[in-house]
Amino acid sequence: MMKLHDMVNSVREKEDLVRFIQALAQDLRDQPENWENDTLERYLNALANWLADSDGYYRNQGREVPVTPTWKSFAEMLIAAKIYE
Secondary structure (H helix, E strand, C coil), X not given: CCCHHHXXXXXXXXXXXXXXXXXXXXXXXXXXXXXXXXXXXHHHHHHHHHHHHHHHHHHHCCCCCCCCCCHHHHHHHHHHHHHCC
């Protein structure tokens, strides 16, 4: 099975994102100890906080800040919320 971070990089279309979200849910079931935000409330708060701070993430990566989200950038948001504090 492809690792989650590798899957993020391969998200190009809606179907890729669907598979990624399914894998993310499976990862939570299989390895909850690797999740900083393992409840819906914590996960959604982390997602909102990461999104608010995401310009810095993209700049630190030497990437342009997305003006319009892509399927891949949505996947990046979702995986970031797994561990964002």
